[in-house]
Amino acid sequence: MLAYLIKRLLLGVVIVFAALLTVFCLLHLMPGDPVSIALGTRATPEIQAQYAEKMHLNDPLIVQFLIFAGQALTGDLGNDVFSNRAVSVMVFEQLPYTVILALSSITWAILVGIPLGCLSAIRPNSWLDRILGLISVGTIAIPSFLVSIWALLLFAITLRWLPVIGAGEIGDPLDQATHLILPSFAVGLGWVGYIARLARASMLEVMNENYVRAAWAFGLKSNTVIYRYALKVAVLPTITMIGIGFGHLLSGTVFAEIIFARPGIGKLIFDMVMSRNFPVVQGAVMVTAAMYVITTLVADLMVAWLDPRVRESL
């Protein structure tokens, strides 16, 4: 187990490094001169030169990358070139908002998706299964930004039940919770469908396993067979999927952050890419990549904890 953990952590470092390298290359492959985009028309040649020097833009690309990677290894993500604030401070200011949004979205998606999947699997090909299938596929197919706008128009503008923008007042948990409802509904809706379809497929497979058929043959109650024996095993692929999904949401909540004007890491990265603020983009991507690695690792460890077969194979 310890060896597995060490192996995964080392692999995680490689993944973070690869993500950083990819983002670094993509940023520099983007067309347009970062100095002109960042400074606009007012910048004189001297100011442009100062900016380029500050951003190390005159150094070869490999040197630029090594400077950033070297600083990152010591925990220093550098400073924002405009405000001179520490990138780590900027990123960790925004991260909690994204984590809370991703967590609440995936949680409600699990709470709805898994029961829907189980219901479908218990009576496969019944009218209930077909309706639930339609709903699941529907939630996957509808773009989340559309859901966001519809939800906003209905609940915030027409009915005036829920707030539209922001993350709520700091120090007022109730206000923050009400500000979370619409964004997490919009972000989580697509995941309801994914999780329901995955849970259904896993359940169908498990329900045909010998040990489940034996349980039926022994005359155990259906609730015991389904929830105690079948679901416990069927949920394992879903947990892995949830781990990946949560990691994905750490940078995938950007549309909700823009539409609902919420702070968050996705919006931070988006804004900084648009203004070619390389240090902040690189720092934020590094942190999200690390979070992604940790999340998938935790999901795998949970699977191992729940499934002795996986645990013994580690």
Add this chain to the structure above:
Amino acid sequence: MKNFDEKRREFLQVASALGMSAALGGYSIQTNAEGHRVLNARSHLKLASLDPGYMVGGSEITIQWALMPRLANFTFEGGALGWAPSDFVSHLSQPDGSHIDYTLKPGLQWSNGYGELTSDDVKYSFERMLESEWKGDWSALDHVEVKDKYSGTLVLNKAFAPIWALALLSGTGTLVCKKATEEVGGKYTVDVPATCGPYVMDWIPKQKVTLTHNPLWTGPKPYFDKINYISIDAPEAAELAYEAGEVDCTKILAKTHVRWMKSPPPNTKLHVVGALQYMWMGMNVDHPKLKDIRVRQAIQHAVDVDSIIQGAYEGASIRSHGMVCPGLPGQRKESPVDYNPGKAKALLSEAGVSGLSLVLKTLNVQERVLAAQIIQANLGAVGISVKVIPLDSGPFWNMGQESKGDEWKDLQIWLMRYGGSPDPHSMAQWFVKDQVGIWNWERWSDPEYEDLYIKGQLETDPAKRSAIYVRMQEIMENTGAYVWIGHEPEVFAHRSNLAPMFAPSGEEDFARFTAA
């Protein structure tokens, strides 16, 4: 303790206000539970620096005006931009074109124990601008002469009429505390070392700036006790937030302006603060396909600008006849270049050109791509085939600049929009000879234009100045390199019981917001 009659009257006032609001279905500015007047306004807040020398602009200027001193306020008497002494000065005058005298009010205190606002702060603030990122706005300043603790004179190196609009009335005219700024190394970003204005700020990054009364402020008390300046990047999201009652004042899109003019949200007023953007289709006079002026003139006559205004901007943009924007001296109200496809065909035939194909480049923005498609159809109708290439901002802003590669050599026609300060000089500066290959992508130059450019800076008589800029625009149009399109207005929506004060470039002056 208030007597029963007073309480009953207050109760009836509040109840009727609430009843009226409910009946109308709209929102209005309210006081909070503590009896404070609170304003929620939308900001497009990219707060990177509040230092007037190193700011980006926009919402940063709004915050500077709330926190920091300045010599002059903008005014709009009779619809024309003017200036008036600010609350920080007891005297402000311009005895001649190159001198501006000021006297500060005594007793205005900087925060954090930095003492009184003095003439040394004025000298330091303006002279440091000459080394800053915004030194272009202050290029006419020679030095500041300090007479005594509170008074002095700004000495310009020449008479420079745009000094008010470009510098003193803009964000770069903000004063800083000499001692505090020097202590932090002569430059700061978002941690302002000392403030001296009607408000103090509290900032939650990427969320909002909260402005509350400055306890040290001895000037006139602003109407609003608290202003939540809420960061909403997407303009559509801001409009929804306005409709939901979460902000009381927001900038709206031009297309929303058209819609809300017909059917505004309840209890709403729309306020056009200015139209300092100018959009045109440019032509590279050095390009072999466009070297013949008759070809360029044919294109000028072939484009139906009114269709672009209606088709791409839903009628929300103001028809343009030159670079000078509405409300400024020198704005042209009409132009002899009209939409005349017959004349365009005749000019092409006279030039012996047939089967011409051109590439039209534009920023990949919905309205501009639509405009490009209308131009494509217009030019197609006179026998010019056009390929439209929408571009991301990165490559777009490089394509005419010689320092960014060779793309300028292939540049043919493009849609362009610049923004400016409320003075025609700020528009004219990009088309001088020195700007060829930098921001003058049309690549023409004209000695008369150069001469008038200087005269426009020196002339202080409004009528003569206006004539100078009208002539400059005629020269531009005569090059055949411009099809003027429109000036997109800056429009705000706000609650009917709010009387706001905006700069023509769209910044809010919160200290001058009151109830209507």
